[in-house]
Amino acid sequence: MNLWRRMITGVLCLIFLFSLFTPVHAKADDSETAYVDVAVATLWVEPGITRSIDSPSLSNPVDLWTWTKSMSYEEKLWLVGNLETQALYGTKVTILEKQGDWVKVAVHGQPTPRHSLGYPGWMPIHQLTKGTAFSQFQSKPFAQIIKPTAWLYHDPNSRKRFIEISFATRLPVISTTKHAVKVMTPSDGAKWLKREDVQIFRTEADIPTPTGEDVVRTAKQFLGLPYLWAGTSGFGFDCSGFTHTIYKAHGITIPRDSSVQAQFGLPVSEKDLQPGDLLFFAYDQGKGRVHHVGMYIGNGKMIHSPNSSSTVRIDDYRAPGYGEEFAGARRYIQR
Structure with missing residues (x-):
């Protein structure tokens, strides 16, 4: 896998x-x-x-x-x-x-x-x-943020906040306790994260291969988060930043933009759609340039971050405004 x-x-x-x-x-x-x-x-x-x-x-x-x-x-x-x-x-x-x-x-x-x-x-x-010192820790196991955002702390007891960081941020691990993880930062030395806010992996290859349901579950954490053009974080996503970051958190690197995401992975027919598959939408009744991507969650629905007036939400992917622009689907998870 x-x-x-x-x-x-x-x-x-x-x-x-x-x-x-x-x-x-x-x-x-x-x-x-x-x-x-x-x-x-x-x-x-x-x-x-x-x-x-x-x-x-x-x-x-x-x-x-x-x-x-x-x-x-x-x-x-x-x-x-x-x-x-x-x-x-x-x-x-x-x-x-x-x-x-x-x-x-x-x-x-x-x-x-x-x-x-x-x-x-x-x-x-x-x-x-x-990041001279930070670079020397790149071969260490890393802690990856699993919450939409999480705080770094100056102390292991989480009393003094340092900065709030995003989902999918990865920092090298120095040591762990029952309730905290000591990590190296790019320029401010060692700081602490709550153990409940992270998962620790030796390498990216050690991140378990996800199921479609796994990536959908992760995506649903962000329901209601306002859209941000170019966004790739728990502070705001655009459509392809959302799918790119969710997959990246599960150890799968896909292209950054929707138009390029639509060119890779395994092509999937509509009748074979499964949760986690990516759905693409294009101008000119689905025949032109791809401009949007969502993630299929089952039952004809997708989760996506649609535009500057909206938030991460769930819609029928064949609903008016989307259905007429549907341009196909791609799968990045081995079934």
Whole structure:
């Protein structure tokens, strides 16, 4: 079962590595790496295009709840086309370009034909750290957050909060107690997590191969979470960030964008749909460009994060607004 998962990931990596669509970055030697040093880093299409209302997402530390809850619908809608993706605390990135206080990075673990190293976008440089000590712990077992969000603490008794981090964040484990896990952070040394907020794995390959019901159960944790364009965290998801992150938490790496997710995995006919399969929707009555993805949960329903005016919710995938744009399904889990 784990072999199947590793094969999918390996094939994706090879395809993207040799993709003809990989752009050339004249200012990069693809050798300078760093780690995300905030709970969630937001990547932008260009440097310096942010608004004053975006300040909580640009600081270190960030305040994602203040940012997302302060925006009106129109202000959230403005993000469409201006954001690229997000990267979780401790994620490794490669620095591609520098421009003033901004850097263009490729996010490792987010496959895309846009760059062989990972999903590209611009972010403030002060949200990164070289993580020299942190990098030495990368071969250690890791603790993965299993709650929508969880707090890191300065102490094992969970009395003094440090920062709130997202679902699917992975941090190297230093030691454990009955009720707490000591982890290494990118730039602030050792901190603590509640044992109930994490699962510990020796390597990603040791994450149990999920059933379709497993990924659906995980997805349902986020019902009611407001949509965020480019979101990949428990503070807000877009449609493909939702499916990408849920699968990633179960040890399966799939492409970051819906249009690319629709090109891989195993094609599935409607009559053979099973929970956990991904459903795709396209312009021009389902024959054009794929623009949306949801996860099938059974009984003609899907769970998805649809748009800036909505939340993670369950809908009939053949309902008006979706049914006429249905473009097929893909399976990323071995049955």
